[in-house]
Amino acid sequence: MVDKLIYEFDKIIKNLFSEPKSSRAHPDNDIPENQLSHAEKKKIIALMRVNHCGEVCAQGLYHGQALTSRDKLNKEAFETAANEEVEHLAWTLNRINVLGGKTSILNPLFYLGSLTIGVVAGMMGDKWSYAFLYETERQVEKHLEEHLSKLPKEDCKSIAILEQMKMDEKAHAEMAYKQSKIELPNMIKTLMKLSSKIMTKITYHI
Numbered sequence: 001m002v003d004k005l006i007y008e009f010d011k012i013i014k015n016l017f018s019e020p021k022s023s024r025a026h027p028d029n030d031i032p033e034n035q036l037s038h039a040e041k042k043k044i045i046a047l048m049r050v051n052h053c054g055e056v057c058a059q060g061l062y063h064g065q066a067l068t069s070r071d072k073l074n075k076e077a078f079e080t081a082a083n084e085e086v087e088h089l090a091w092t093l094n095r096i097n098v099l100g101g102k103t104s105i106l107n108p109l110f111y112l113g114s115l116t117i118g119v120v121a122g123m124m125g126d127k128w129s130y131a132f133l134y135e136t137e138r139q140v141e142k143h144l145e146e147h148l149s150k151l152p153k154e155d156c157k158s159i160a161i162l163e164q165m166k167m168d169e170k171a172h173a174e175m176a177y178k179q180s181k182i183e184l185p186n187m188i189k190t191l192m193k194l195s196s197k198i199m200t201k202i203t204y205h206i
Contacts, residue, residue: 022090027164028157033098040152045101046204047147048158051165052092053203054140056107057114058085061136064118065129074126074179081133081172088168091161104203130180135189137173139196141166 036044062082069075096103104110121132144166151158184192 020086020089020093022087024087026091026094027160028091028095031157031160033157034154036152036154040155041099041101044151044155044158045096045099047150048092048096048099048161049101049104050200050203051144051147051162052089052096053104053107053110053199054143055085055088055092056111057199058082058136058140059089060111060114060116061118061121061133064115064120065122065133066118068119068122069126069129071126074129077175077179078129078133081175084168084172088165091165095158095161105206106202110199110203127180127182128184130176131182131184132188134173134176134180135184135192137169137176139192140169141173143196143200144169 059082062078062085066075066078066082069078093103117132121129144162148159148162148166151162183189
């Protein structure tokens with residue numbers, strides 16, 4: 001038990017403070033940087049900061065679910081999804097750095113909140129945990145679509161990153177639904193949307 005707690009604590013520290021690495025090539029690697037105005041760069045940084053924070057939240061959620069999953073295969077599925085989200089963290093962080101921006105100072109707070117939600121979802125049972133994952137990914141997919149419409153058309157690099165993230169999130173949602181075959185109550189969906197809007201509004205600025 002002590003070893004497990006140390007392992008989980010180490011995982012939290014690494015997710016919050018170490019630089020994420022991508023096993024896949026960054027989607028924008030072969031795309032040239034177009035000329036962008038200062039205002040456009042500022043807007044892109046804000047949007048990518050929101051997306052980066054969203055991936056931090058995803059890490060917390062998946063790790064919480066994996067921590068309380070009752071089935072070994074399901075635990076591995078949540079951990080695999082978390083590892084794939086690390087790539088998204090690396091892509092969005094690199095894009096923010098290239099443009100001279102900063103990530104949200106509230107990332108640790110949002111991570112711990114998502115970790116708590118993941119633990120609670122996992123304790124409800126794997127079927128409901130997958131249902132929670134499914135709804136999360138559906139909302140993230142819509143959120144990415146919205147951001148794609150807001151990005152300047154000249155910013156082909158950020159567009160390539162968000163397009164690949166959208167494809168990955170859709171795959172995670174399909175995997176989750178196959179495992180659960182159920183959806184969350186509308187009240188919970190609404191609360192999730194509300195909390196997402198709060199996170200988005202805050203991290204867009206800080």
